[in-house]
Amino acid sequence: MLPVTLQGVGSLEAIELWESSARLRHPIKAAHGTHDHRTILYLRLMTSEGEGWGEVAALDNPSDGDPSLGEVRQHLESFWIPRMIAAARQRDDGGLGSHEIAMLSPGSVTDRFCSSALEMALLDAELRRHSLSMAQWLHSDHKALPFGMALGIPGAESIEDLSARALLGSEAGASRVRAKIDPSCAVRYLTSLRGALGSLDLHADANGSYGLLASDQVVAELTELDGLDLRCIEQPLSTNDLTTYAQLTASVATPICLDEGLDSPQKMSLALRYEAASVFCVKPSRLGGLRSALAVLGQAHDANMTCFIGGMFESGLARASLGVLAGHPACSFVSDIAAPSTYFAQDPCELGGPVKALQELWNHSGVGPWPLEKSRSLVGTFLRSSL
Ligand SMILES: [Mg+2]
Numbered sequence: 001m002l003p004v005t006l007q008g009v010g011s012l013e014a015i016e017l018w019e020s021s022a023r024l025r026h027p028i029k030a031a032h033g034t035h036d037h038r039t040i041l042y043l044r045l046m047t048s049e050g051e052g053w054g055e056v057a058a059l060d061n062p063s064d065g066d067p068s069l070g071e072v073r074q075h076l077e078s079f080w081i082p083r084m085i086a087a088a089r090q091r092d093d094g095g096l097g098s099h100e101i102a103m104l105s106p107g108s109v110t111d112r113f114c115s116s117a118l119e120m121a122l123l124d125a126e127l128r129r130h131s132l133s134m135a136q137w138l139h140s141d142h143k144a145l146p147f148g149m150a151l152g153i154p155g156a157e158s159i160e161d162l163s164a165r166a167l168l169g170s171e172a173g174a175s176r177v178r179a180k181i182d183p184s185c186a187v188r189y190l191t192s193l194r195g196a197l198g199s200l201d202l203h204a205d206a207n208g209s210y211g212l213l214a215s216d217q218v219v220a221e222l223t224e225l226d227g228l229d230l231r232c233i234e235q236p237l238s239t240n241d242l243t244t245y246a247q248l249t250a251s252v253a254t255p256i257c258l259d260e261g262l263d264s265p266q267k268m269s270l271a272l273r274y275e276a277a278s279v280f281c282v283k284p285s286r287l288g289g290l291r292s293a294l295a296v297l298g299q300a301h302d303a304n305m306t307c308f309i310g311g312m313f314e315s316g317l318a319r320a321s322l323g324v325l326a327g328h329p330a331c332s333f334v335s336d337i338a339a340p341s342t343y344f345a346q347d348p349c350e351l352g353g354p355v356k357a358l359q360e361l362w363n364h365s366g367v368g369p370w371p372l373e374k375s376r377s378l379v380g381t382f383l384r385s386s387l
Contacts, residue, residue: 009125010049011094015081017073017380018042020348020371022315022340026165029152030180031209032063039069040315040348041379042371043076045121047095052125053370054117055318057285064208064260065239066286067110072117080104080114081382088384098122102288109263112288119289120321124367131365134324138294142327144358147338148176148201151193159189163196173357176201176231176334182209187224194228201334204233208260211238215247222252231333232257232279239263245276255279259310263287265295272303279333281310284325285318293325301330311336313343316351320368323361337361348375 020040027036041056056076062068067075083104088096101119127137135142149169151162166177179193181204190204204225210218222233234257237244242261249256257279258271263286271277280300284293293309300307307330309322319340326335337359340347348371352360362368 008093008095008097009052009122009129010047011384012045012047012085012088012096013384014046015084015382016044016046016378017076018044018371018376019379020315020376022344022346022348024313024343025345026343027152027156028150028180029155030205031153031182031207033061034152034155035059035313038313038344040371041069041073041117042317042376043117043121045125047125050125050129052121052123052128052366053317054119054121054124055314056113056117057283057312057314057318058113059312064235065109065263066260067113071110072113075110076114076117077380080111080118084118085382085384094384096122098126099291102291109286112263112292113285116285116287116289119291120318120367123290128366133363133365134321134367135327135361135363138324138327140324140327142324142361143363144360145323145326145337146175146334146357147173147342147354147359148178148334148336149174149338149342150336151177151179153180153182154185154189159185159192162189163192166193167196170197170200173354174338175357176203178203178205178234178336180205180207182206183213183221186221190225190228190230199229201231202228203231203257203333205259206233206236208235208238210236211241215244218244219248219251222248222254226253230254234279234281235259235261242270242274242276245271246274249275249277255306257281259283262296265292265299268296268299272299272305278305280305280307282307282325283310283312284321285312290321290325294328297325297328297330301328305330306333307331308333309335309337313340315340315344315371316347316349317368317370320351320362323359327361346375348372
């Protein structure tokens with residue numbers, strides 16, 4: 001999976017911002033709040049040779065170190081878009097390559113969410129210009145992969161209802177259930193899910209909810225889960241506490257996974273050096289884009305660590321890119337690649353859903369399907385000539 005730099009796509013003429021919204025079929029309660037609705041922001045890059053689309057992955061509300069969609073939009077409008085246009089103006093051909101975006105980044109998490117969407121838009125334009133799919137760009141032969149489903153913390157839905165829904169999901173083809181937990185429900189909830197699902201892959205996602213407990217209490221509570229044959233416990237602690245993560249990894253039999261704590265390739269190097277986790281949830285948007293995600297996957301593969309690609313309730317455009325990344329050899333756990341039709345009432349991009357136990361991967365030109373005209377509204381235009 002070695003990405004090749006493509007030739008430019010002509011001069012950058014304009015960048016537009018478009019918005020869609022989507023409602024989740026079932027609200028997902030997590031330790032940091034409930035997801036029931038999603039605003040999705042898209043970037044449309046228009047060049048002299050064509051166009052490309054990128055999707056901003058940030059959620060409406062900030063959580064655990066990730067910026068809100070509003071913060072990312074404001075930073076795109078005030079910093080990144082003017083900077084992109086200024087950089088393009090300085091070039092003789094007026095163009096910019098997707099491989100150059102990371103180099104423009106000053107380095108905050110908000111910057112990385114911005115650069116991820118911009119990189120996606122440029123790459124989409126480049127791939128379409130060359131009639132290449134993202135899988136061809138990465139030399140990936142995968143046509144379809146197993147997919148998973150997510151469940152929230154019990155609240156409005158009881159443990160029994162959630163366990164019944166997990167069973168329905170597995171009967172519909174999901175190969176892995178990823179359940180949000182917190183210390184108050186973990187043992188009862190995961191025991192019920194294990195009973196309903198038999199030997200199906202089960203992940204627990206704590207979203208930092210054990211972070212207020214003393215470290216020996218965290219070890220004791222997580223050790224209680226060791227008999228449930230979980231594939232991993234994701235992000236039990238707050239984002240940056242790598243030394244306590246190392247203690248957990250050494251003390252708890254269930255593999256410990258970093259999610260929110262993995263926000264740059266540099267952090268991956270530290271996590272590997274500290275032996276802070278043995279599983280990594282790789283989210284390209286938080287890492288700064290697809291190339292940064294590939295760098296982290298490469299690091300994990302070299303260190304013999306396990307990864308999966310994590311989703312943020314994307315629409316079909318960004319989801320399609322996650323599906324292709326999930327074919328990386330470091331991803332030996334099931335990734336978040338199920339099409340949005342499995343969790344949204346309506347996907348603005350209408351990416352095709354799974355068939356039986358497999359999610360077919362995007363195999364057309366570009367990164368993924370664009371949002372349909374009927375599902376999007378224009379919310380900003382930035383012309384090269386007027387900036
Ligand atoms: Mg997580």
